[in-house]
Amino acid sequence: MHPDRIRQIIKQVKAGKTSIDQAMEELKNLPFEDMGFAVIDHHRQLRSGFPEVIYCQGKTTDQVTAIGRRILEKGGDLLATRADEKMYRSLKREFPEAVFHREAGVITVKHSKGGPKMRGVIAVVCAGTSDIPVAEEAAVTAEVLGSKVLRIYDVGVAGLHRLLARRDDLRTATVIIVVAGMEGALASVVGGLVECPVIGVPTSVGYGASFNGLAALLAMLNSCASGVTVVNIDNGFGAGYAASVINRA
Amino acid sequence: MHPDRIRQIIKQVKAGKTSIDQAMEELKNLPFEDMGFAVIDHHRQLRSGFPEVIYCQGKTTDQVTAIGRRILEKGGDLLATRADEKMYRSLKREFPEAVFHREAGVITVKHSKGGPKMRGVIAVVCAGTSDIPVAEEAAVTAEVLGSKVLRIYDVGVAGLHRLLARRDDLRTATVIIVVAGMEGALASVVGGLVECPVIGVPTSVGYGASFNGLAALLAMLNSCASGVTVVNIDNGFGAGYAASVINRA
Amino acid sequence: MHPDRIRQIIKQVKAGKTSIDQAMEELKNLPFEDMGFAVIDHHRQLRSGFPEVIYCQGKTTDQVTAIGRRILEKGGDLLATRADEKMYRSLKREFPEAVFHREAGVITVKHSKGGPKMRGVIAVVCAGTSDIPVAEEAAVTAEVLGSKVLRIYDVGVAGLHRLLARRDDLRTATVIIVVAGMEGALASVVGGLVECPVIGVPTSVGYGASFNGLAALLAMLNSCASGVTVVNIDNGFGAGYAASVINRA
């Protein structure tokens, strides 16, 4: 809760406009809504310029729909990740403007105009075709949060010339998201080629000793290129969000 | 190598100012220096505004001194991490302006004036007294690379009021580095309180099932707060560097 | 076997009321029943005030039904965890008073009145909507074992104000169960806010480097808040049981 609000409440009490009990109530009554199974933070968009996000995995279609409805009714935008076809159809019925980014598994509803001002372009780079769903989750997230996105796909380090051919493109970006499974070496190589912040997203693409993305995760955490930070395995959303925060003017 | 330079070489060949063999030589003769046991990138500071860094762990004092000497002779600044007293004394003998940040294990020599323009302050927050050496590595790195740094230490989540009391300070920062061992919960809590980029540095502080920082690392990677990215365990330098890149105007 | 019973048997032998062979038989004939595939402890409820529990996972519906029948025929209450619809219908046919707590996966039959006297309320707190099934397993267990339960759901640390708003509620509890997946930070934060015993239940909610709950488990074990103890991943029952034992007057 913002200190200005506390000061205001205190002032009102002093001025006799608010009783002590009302002040106490207000202090409890923070600007979120408790739905029993979920607590929605309606002030988030106001506070951060970014909408409240529904992480759909582990939630039922009914829960996702109910939460989405409350957010949209309050006038917020909607960003729902790890969503499936069924959730989309359920929301679409009530909110025809809902869009399903199928490859990314993301549902979006955009009510608001504008959004926070951004500094530049976010590049989303991925190593192989199988990494594209995670890359798309990152790209769609970044787009919904207001950035221009440049997609550079299937440029893994085994064919280095594919990547080097895009070096100029990479250098136009303000932030770069590198999505790679297997040995995750792409993050280090990109990190060595550019001077902007690089966010690595290890993916669970691979088999055997990739241990569902552990190999790529460890590789990115141990990157010999300075300036690379890392998010969770397959966490395209997290990378897209962090890149947007960095890109905010 | 920058494409403009390639274009220039081609132009000079065409104009007859450069022979084909000279051009070939130049293409091989990239702006780094091979010392046999180490290859120094003298153009780095020019390119990125940040000095070449010596990671001293696993190098001998002689190697560190020789690399440092070459960098400094070429007019670069020096940033040597994971350095010890002996390395410091060896460099100090030749470069009396060398400074040893003992708690951080960092040696710095600053020749250049200015540096890249920065957007704001970097806050370095740590959970406990034992995390301070890593926090200092991050803080000194960020300072050498040109940022103002605000230190907020020993504000772990077990005594939440200690952290909440510093909320206004946190909100003045452009980037926040959160350094925490044990369960690493501080990254999530800080991430939930602010709207700026947060970089988590798990530390190996803890015992038993902390498994030398694994617990904090996993916690930070799984942070429920959006916008948190992570660097390697105890990698204060990496966080300080990444924060500086983000903070660059 | 209770020492008083041994003393009694010895007395009876001495008094000639029991033959040596009868005494030997009794010593073998402990108060449990061997069904071949399962051995039921009918004295448990007498001894501990809590009913024998059937852990249904890995058992067939027939086995669960047979064990349940024997317990109920002997007059005990029934608590069956990790149960499914089919097991419920099978028991319901014979014992119409059986109740299925669907979200928790728990079947209960309550014959006895009363139960052990309890000291206060058990609060069950969870971080996100996806953690609710585990939280419900804990809550239903605690209720069946005789405690009042206060549910506080979806108050993860990324939106700290949601949790702080419930601080007064938390402080009314005698024991608190904290259910959280991902980075499990909620246990530490709650542990720092209250003075009563806190039991952490890591859940397998999360993905990638959560490694099916390992991240939350390690986080809770390394909690910087004193007084937090931990049970197995997703072990809502274990937490509900331990909290009940602590809550017993």
Place this chain on the structure above:
Amino acid sequence: MHPDRIRQIIKQVKAGKTSIDQAMEELKNLPFEDMGFAVIDHHRQLRSGFPEVIYCQGKTTDQVTAIGRRILEKGGDLLATRADEKMYRSLKREFPEAVFHREAGVITVKHSKGGPKMRGVIAVVCAGTSDIPVAEEAAVTAEVLGSKVLRIYDVGVAGLHRLLARRDDLRTATVIIVVAGMEGALASVVGGLVECPVIGVPTSVGYGASFNGLAALLAMLNSCASGVTVVNIDNGFGAGYAASVINRA
């Protein structure tokens, strides 16, 4: 910070006894002291009845002494764990009443009389002679926090009769702490023998596939005995603290 205090401040403002700025100051001026490298919570003992604890590992002797001095000067009791001889001698010089529990690695200074009322005895049980240092850390912690402690040592399950001979003793306890390395089976066996809360402390005693206590930790987390909760490997302090919280009347 306690809600009563907030209410009081608001009342004083309303009554004109406190200016708005003073109220703001108070709200920032929470009852802890920032020493730069450490932030001490002086109200802890008031709030919880238990003293502030110094976890000495990773701190210098100077830091431990400075923190200890501030706590003791404010009238608090002192409990310093993972302490060494040198820290003890440094504190002893200023506070001759300091006591060093050598086997436990714990320094204590007891100023206050009494402490919170306790419900009963805490039993500390350990499996082997090598587990005694951890058991002692638990026992001393529990004693300093106000409980009577019953020590039952070297009763590992390989010689079950040693443990069964102490069954009556076990049953007199309100809480039991079980300290065991190797396969950690003692926690399950004790948990099956008693009806009170059992806290397992896995130790790093063992070799090879004990992986520094991992085997015992996993065993205790998977205990087939209901009501067993677990703390970190070798965390005698944590067990002693949690047992004390449970034991508080």
Place this chain on the structure above:
Amino acid sequence: MHPDRIRQIIKQVKAGKTSIDQAMEELKNLPFEDMGFAVIDHHRQLRSGFPEVIYCQGKTTDQVTAIGRRILEKGGDLLATRADEKMYRSLKREFPEAVFHREAGVITVKHSKGGPKMRGVIAVVCAGTSDIPVAEEAAVTAEVLGSKVLRIYDVGVAGLHRLLARRDDLRTATVIIVVAGMEGALASVVGGLVECPVIGVPTSVGYGASFNGLAALLAMLNSCASGVTVVNIDNGFGAGYAASVINRA
């Protein structure tokens, strides 16, 4: 190949009864049969008294049937583990005397009379009802290989009296197989009660931090009871086989 056979071949060559080329052929022509996808060791039963075993997992029904047919045609007995209904029906069609031990997943065909002489009874002890399939794999294996088997099921350590009541039975065994999941403590407790060899079989029964049997495996490997050896997780066959080898007179 047995040295006596080598000596015999050499003798025959010397005596002119065997040509050099025939001897060479014989040396290549060892007593197994190569089916392309499988190589059958027909001399095994002769050599060890135990039949060749088919481990069915990862083999097709056709492969299992073909291998089984060749073994049975050569007059051997058959023991096929990890078999399913379909494999059973396929073999049953050709060999009506085939028996399917459904709970154990084992198919047996017994042609031979007798078998190696055994020293005593093998006891198979398991901790819970869910461990029975693995226990049965061990028990059926031991029976097929010629031992009497005593089954003692659902005697986990949480209800120690259930186990202690069977102590006399345990002491009649020549070898004991202990099958347990979760924390696997039963192996240590049984190991402490008897003087005969104990073979621990960890099972994948459990959840969360049992990590599919890892917890029980580590526990058994770290058993504080001397004389306990361990086989792979869920490896009932391995334990039954090893116990039979030990039991052989």
Place this chain on the structure above:
Amino acid sequence: MHPDRIRQIIKQVKAGKTSIDQAMEELKNLPFEDMGFAVIDHHRQLRSGFPEVIYCQGKTTDQVTAIGRRILEKGGDLLATRADEKMYRSLKREFPEAVFHREAGVITVKHSKGGPKMRGVIAVVCAGTSDIPVAEEAAVTAEVLGSKVLRIYDVGVAGLHRLLARRDDLRTATVIIVVAGMEGALASVVGGLVECPVIGVPTSVGYGASFNGLAALLAMLNSCASGVTVVNIDNGFGAGYAASVINRA
């Protein structure tokens, strides 16, 4: 890109046959084709003598077909691994000469005659029947890349005479691929018998503590036989490819 090509371009510019902009274009226009979701390296076969390979796992049938079509239209050969029946039928429709190696999961289309000259035979050895699919992936890969392959299957070390009987065959090979799951000991034993390069392929065959091939992987990495190198778990293709590279004259 090959240095000769760079020299040629520079020459042409100097000679006025190529404009600076054309030269720049060429430098960007490397010999691969960007399909948006995939970037194909058409020069690979020219460069290495081996065709571009499609790793089908994680790709849709449409993607595999589209990539395959582009490769085949450009006159390359096709090698598609981890392919399924559906992908095969889709490619077969357009390229009737496509062959599906079902057990290996490999689709091949061979247009070119010849291929690189090979030094000798590659032996593919496997431990058990269940390892055959991985062994076949290796064998088919090696055959498509131009080598003669000798298959030696089901010769695991538990029946050492089966392997020793094939010793002469092993010694005819130029490179040996050893495919084994469970404890992976076959790689060390073969490595000790021969003087040629040995490539170990651990498989995920096994259960329990094989941890999906980890046991075999670690065993092969720790092989006491010199000259053994290792590829990823179940990576038959990788071994077949590496063996072919080694076998190239």
Place this chain on the structure above:
Amino acid sequence: MHPDRIRQIIKQVKAGKTSIDQAMEELKNLPFEDMGFAVIDHHRQLRSGFPEVIYCQGKTTDQVTAIGRRILEKGGDLLATRADEKMYRSLKREFPEAVFHREAGVITVKHSKGGPKMRGVIAVVCAGTSDIPVAEEAAVTAEVLGSKVLRIYDVGVAGLHRLLARRDDLRTATVIIVVAGMEGALASVVGGLVECPVIGVPTSVGYGASFNGLAALLAMLNSCASGVTVVNIDNGFGAGYAASVINRA
């Protein structure tokens, strides 16, 4: 406690030779001695024929000496493992007949004549010179417990002919202990050559991905040879003890 003893006590009570209180006392007064920091089982040798063993690691020299003294004063034999020079000298001073098996780290004192009758010879086989200390711990243990031991050292599978040359020796053994680090393949190969029980002892010999013996441990647990059981990493004592129990007539 043996059932015959219970029967005897009951008889004596019935016959009036023992009072009820005396009987109760006896039931508590089991045949072990509580030294505070250790509880000694004086009846072990009587019961099992094998002496009580002191595992010295984690015990002080004083503790080892005190425990050893009590055992020897009561007339038992002594077997102290993981002992060092200092412990040896301390015991030697009081018991000049103490012997230190330096390479094995074992102290023995043999008072008793004879011991349990054994069935045959125990072979101790090791893979490399570095495995000898663990092999010696096994061998000395087996000798002290009464078996003849045949040592076969440095016969790792990389030089298979070294092992095959000793095949006849191996076949004379009643039980075989196989001690191996690195990839631990020796256990499987020996297991395939013999028909007697084989106990694998993985050692921590190796580096890198041997992970302190984990590679060898997993290999042995996954042995494709039936009849191999495993003890903890470096646990020579455990193997020697288990082999002795198996070898007992």
Place this chain on the structure above:
Amino acid sequence: MHPDRIRQIIKQVKAGKTSIDQAMEELKNLPFEDMGFAVIDHHRQLRSGFPEVIYCQGKTTDQVTAIGRRILEKGGDLLATRADEKMYRSLKREFPEAVFHREAGVITVKHSKGGPKMRGVIAVVCAGTSDIPVAEEAAVTAEVLGSKVLRIYDVGVAGLHRLLARRDDLRTATVIIVVAGMEGALASVVGGLVECPVIGVPTSVGYGASFNGLAALLAMLNSCASGVTVVNIDNGFGAGYAASVINRA
């Protein structure tokens, strides 16, 4: 043992030149020497062209000296890895021609002229200065075994131009050894640049989540570049040996 030798013995027996007992003796008397603590394979060099190797880690100086002496007395060359100064001085005393490659930790004595014919040059590439000791172990091994070695050091992927500048050198090699710690990306990048066999050697260089080389190991095993095989962490010798075997004409 070679089949020709068997044939010869059989022939001699037939011809009456060898008695049956002599033939038996010969079959036992394989060409190695048993020193009790070590068994030396004197025929190795004859057989493979490469000398017997002493792996010194875990051996005493006396053992290393004794083994070295026996090898050299029999006329073999010596290659001793993981050796220290003391072992060197001990061997030097008896064999003044011994050479100590200090950085590599390798002792060599070269008696023989020539050696097996090699096909080309082995390149040893390493990522950073701290990887040099492992790279030197590989390089010295390859040199002693008869290959020319080209060293290319400190060319990690973070400064890609350093590596690309050496592309022509890389392409002259017949086999390439890539030595890298941290994220080990260099193996994939080199593997993508060349067409020859690449052997990856992960090193334990790094900290935190490099887990002593695990990160680099997993990265190399999951390399997206075909044709990369891997040896154990820090196993420079293994890579040097395998490269030599591949390089043999």
